[in-house]
Amino acid sequence: MNAPVKAESLQYASAYRRRYVSIRWKFTIALTVALTWTAFSVYAASAWMHDLADLTHPLFALWALTFIAFVPGFMNAFLATSLLLDKRPERRIPALYPSVTLLIAAYNEEDGIGETLKSIAALNYAGAVEALVLNDGSRDRTVSRFHEVKAALDLPYNISIRLLDFEQNRGKAAVLNSGLEAARHELICTIDGDSRLRSDSLKEIVERFLSDPPGTMAVAGAVLVRNSRATLISAAQEWDYFHGISAVKRMQSMYHGTLVAQGAFSLYRKCALEEVGGWPESVGEDIVMTWAMLEKGHRIGYAEDAIVFTDAPTSFRQFYHQRKRWSRGLIEALQRHKGLLFKRRLSTLFVWWNMLFLPLDLTFTFIFIPGIIAALLGHFWIAGPLTLLLLPLAVVWNGVIFHIQRKMFATKGLKVRRNTRNIAGLFFYVLVYAIVMQPVCLWGYISELTGRRKNWGTK
Helix, strand or coil: HHHHHHHHHHHHHHHHHHHCCHHHHHHHHHHHHHHHHHHHHHCCCCCHHHHHHHHHHHHHHHHHHHHHHHHHHHHHHHHHHHHCCCCCCEEEEEECCCCCCEEEEEEEECHHHHHHHHHHCCCCCCCCCCEEEECCCCCCHHHHHHHHHHHCCHHHCEEEEEEEECCCCHHHHHHHHHHHHHCCCCCEEEECCCEEECCCCHHHHHHHHHHHCEEEEEEEEEECCCCCCCCCCHHHHHHHHHHHHHHHHHHHCCECCCCCCCCCEEEEEEHHHHHHHCCCCCCCCHHHHHHHHHCCCCEEEEEEEEEEEECCCCCCHHHHHHHHHHHHHHHHHHHCCHHHHHCCCCCCCHHHHHHCCCHHHHHHHHHHHHHHHHCCCCCCCCCCCCHHHHHHHHHHHHHHHHHHHHHHHHHCCCCCCHHHHHHHHHHHHHCCCHHHHHHHHHHHHHHHHHHCCCCCCCC
C-alpha cells in the first residue's frame, strides 16, 4: 500500500521542483523588469529632460527627473514584479509548540493596556506563554489599570502575566533589555502596550518562524491599524500599513532580509538578541537592532498573516513625531551598520534603496511639490503629462498588493471596510499622504544628521 503512495509523492515533489523558480532567479527577473522599465522611462522622458535643462540647468534636470520619475519607477517595477513572483511557503504545524516570553513595553498606556492584556489572555497557543509588562515609569494609571484588569482575567493554565514596574522613565530600549534579562524562554515576542493580538497571532508567527529557512533569527508580524475611524489621519495610515508597509516587508522577506522587525509585533531568538547586545539606546531601537542581526548574517522573515492591531497617531502632531522618529532611526541604522552596504546578499539592494530616501524626499519636497503648484497654474515644467507615465505602474503594484492583502484578509475572516471614513482615508492616502509625509521624513533625516535632541514625542 505504501509504495504507490511514496512513488506518487516523489513524482509530485519532482514536478514541484521543476516548477519552482529559485529566489535568485526571481530577484534577477524583478531586477531585469525594473531596469527595462527605467530604460524606457529615460527614453520617453528625453524631450522633457531637454526642455527642463534649457529652462534651468542640465544637472538640475537630471537630478529632478532621476528622483521624480526614474528611481520611483524602478522601485515600483521591482516591487510589483517581486510580489507577482512571490509564493509563500505553507506554515509548518509543529508537534510541540515552543515556550514564548512576551515583552510588552508600556509608557502612559492606561487607555490601552487593558485591551492588550485581554488579547493575551485570549491567545490560542498550545505552548507556555510568559507575558512581562514593562512599565517604563508611567505617570498615569497604567500600573493600577494593569492590576485591575489582571485580577478580572481568567487566564489559561499555560499563560502567565506579571508586571516589571520601573519607577523611573528609562526609555523603551532599556526596559526591553531588562525584560530580556528576566525572560525565561528562548523565543521572545514583543508587542506594544497599545496593541491587540488576534487569538491565533502568536501561533501563526511561531509557525512561520519554524517554517522559514535555516538562519532565521527573527520574524516580523503584520501590524495593522485598529483605530482607523478616529480621524482622517488614522484612516490614511490604515492604507499605509495595509498597502505600503506590508508590501515592502513581504518583498524584503522574500529575499531573506526584512529590514525592520518592528517592536510592535515581532518574534526573535533570545540568543540572537543577546549576540547583538539587545536593543540599542536610540529613537529607532528596533531598526538598529534588526540591522545588527542582518550584519551578523542572520535572516529576518515576515509573517504576513500573523496580525496585531495597533493604535495609530490620530493627530498631525503625533503623526509628525512618529514618522520623524522612524526617519531618524533609519539614519541611526545607516550610521551604525555601514557594513551592510557591502554584504554579499540579495537584501543589500534594499539597504542601498533606503540610502535613496534622503534625496527622494529632498527632491519631492523642494522640487516636485512646487512643480505640482506650478502645474495647477498651467506651467508643466516639473509635473506634467509625462509624469503620468508613473501612473500605470503605480496602479499595477497597488492592484497586486490589494489583491494579495484582501485574499489574506479573507482567510482570517476579515474584510476591507467600505464605509465613508475608510474611502476618505483612501483618497487622502493616494492624493495627499506623500505631500504630508515626505517633508516630515526629510526633517527627521536632517534632525539626526545635525544631532538635534532626540525624543519620542508621541505621548
